[in-house]
Amino acid sequence: MEIKLKKTNYVSGVIEVPADKSVTHRAVMLSSLAEGNSTVRNYLPSDDCSRTIEAFRQMGAEIKIDNGSLYIKGAGLKLAKPQNGKYNIYAGNSGTTTRLLSGILAGQDFETVIKGDDSLSKRPMQRVILPLLQMGADIKSNDGLLPLIIKGKTPLKAINYESDKSTAQVKSAVLFAGLYADDATTYKEPVKSRDHSERMLKAFGVDVRVSDNFVTVYPAERLTAQDITVPGDISSAAFFIAAALIVPDSNLTIRNVGVNPTRDGLIEVLKQMGANITLTNMREISQEPVCDIVIKYSKLKAADIDASLVPRMVDEIPVFVLIATQANGITRISGAKELRVKESDRI
Incomplete structure (x- = not known):
C-alpha cells in the first residue's frame, strides 16, 4: 500500500480518536x-x-x-x-x-x-x-x-x-x-x-x-x-496533539478523550513546555475522567523528564520525542528503559 502525504498549512477542526x-x-x-x-x-x-x-x-x-x-x-x-x-x-x-x-x-x-x-x-x-x-x-x-x-x-x-x-x-x-x-x-x-x-x-x-x-x-x-x-485513547490523541502544536496557525479540538490522572503525563509535560492546551467539558464516564482537548500551535521550550513521570506517559514517549525536536533547547528523558521491552524496542 502506498500512502502519499502532502504538506498542510495548518491543522484545524473537531475530531474523535479510537477508543482506549x-x-x-x-x-x-x-x-x-x-x-x-x-x-x-x-x-x-x-x-x-x-x-x-x-x-x-x-x-x-x-x-x-x-x-x-x-x-x-x-x-x-x-x-x-x-x-x-x-x-x-x-x-x-x-x-x-x-x-x-x-x-x-x-x-x-x-x-x-x-x-x-x-x-x-x-x-x-x-x-x-x-x-x-x-x-x-x-x-x-x-x-x-x-x-x-x-x-x-x-x-x-x-x-x-x-x-x-x-x-x-x-x-x-x-x-x-x-x-x-x-x-x-x-x-x-x-x-x-x-x-x-x-x-x-x-x-x-x-x-x-x-x-x-x-x-x-x-x-x-x-x-x-x-x-x-470506553473513552477515546489519549495515546491515539497524542499524534494529533503533536501535529497541532508544531504546525503554525493550527487550532484543533479532540472530543471525548480519556484523561485518567495516571495517563495524563504528556499533557502535563507539554504545558510545562509552553503548549497552548485547554481541557474542556470535563466529566466522568464509567469511572474514567473524560474531556475535550483544545490544542493551538505553540512555540515550545525544552524540558527534563525524570523516571517518576514516565509511567504516566510511557506509551506517548515516542511521539513526544518528535515534539521535542521542535522545542527550543535540549529535552532529556530518564528512567524510560521499560520502552525496550514493549512489542518492539521503542527507544
Whole structure:
C-alpha cells in the first residue's frame, strides 16, 4: 500500500480518536467474569482486543458484536471448564491479554496454555509469574517466556507484594488473582501506574482500597454486570496533539478523550513546555475522567523528564520525542528503559 502525504498549512477542526485499548481489555475481562449482561460501548476493535474477546468466548462468556458495541453475557468468576482437558489460548501480540489473563487463570481449577506470536514470545513474563507462584498457582514457562502453562488453584493465597517496577499489567494480574484469594491482597509499586483496573473493579462491585502507591483488593463472591462506555485513547490523541502544536496557525479540538490522572503525563509535560492546551467539558464516564482537548500551535521550550513521570506517559514517549525536536533547547528523558521491552524496542 502506498500512502502519499502532502504538506498542510495548518491543522484545524473537531475530531474523535479510537477508543482506549487498556480500558477495552479490562471491560471485556470483567464483563466476562460478571453475572448477568454487560454492554461495552465504543470498544476498540483492534487485534489485541479481539484476542481477549476470543479467549473469553472459549471459556464460556457469550460475546456479541453489534454496531460498535459488545454485548456480553458473563460466565461468572468460575469460568467454564475445558472439554478436552485444557484450554489453548493464542494471545497474538497482546501483552495485556497474556498478563492480565494469567491473573484470572491462576484462580481457576483447570489448565490453560497461552501462546503468542514471535514478538510476544520474546517479551518478559517472569515479572507476572513470580507473584502468581507466591499465591499458589502452578505456572511453567520457557525460561520466563511464552508459552505459559497455568494450572490454577482455589482459593489462592493472599499476599502482600512489592514490585520493583511500576507496571500496570503486573499490578492488574495480581489484583485479578486477588479476587480468588483467601484474604485481602495488597500490591505496592514504586510509582503509581495506570489505574484502569482499580477503577473498573470498583465499578463491578469489588472492594478495592487505594492509598498512594498501595492497592488492596478483597476476595469477591460475584461481579455485577455493568454498562461501560470506553473513552477515546489519549495515546491515539497524542499524534494529533503533536501535529497541532508544531504546525503554525493550527487550532484543533479532540472530543471525548480519556484523561485518567495516571495517563495524563504528556499533557502535563507539554504545558510545562509552553503548549497552548485547554481541557474542556470535563466529566466522568464509567469511572474514567473524560474531556475535550483544545490544542493551538505553540512555540515550545525544552524540558527534563525524570523516571517518576514516565509511567504516566510511557506509551506517548515516542511521539513526544518528535515534539521535542521542535522545542527550543535540549529535552532529556530518564528512567524510560521499560520502552525496550514493549512489542518492539521503542527507544
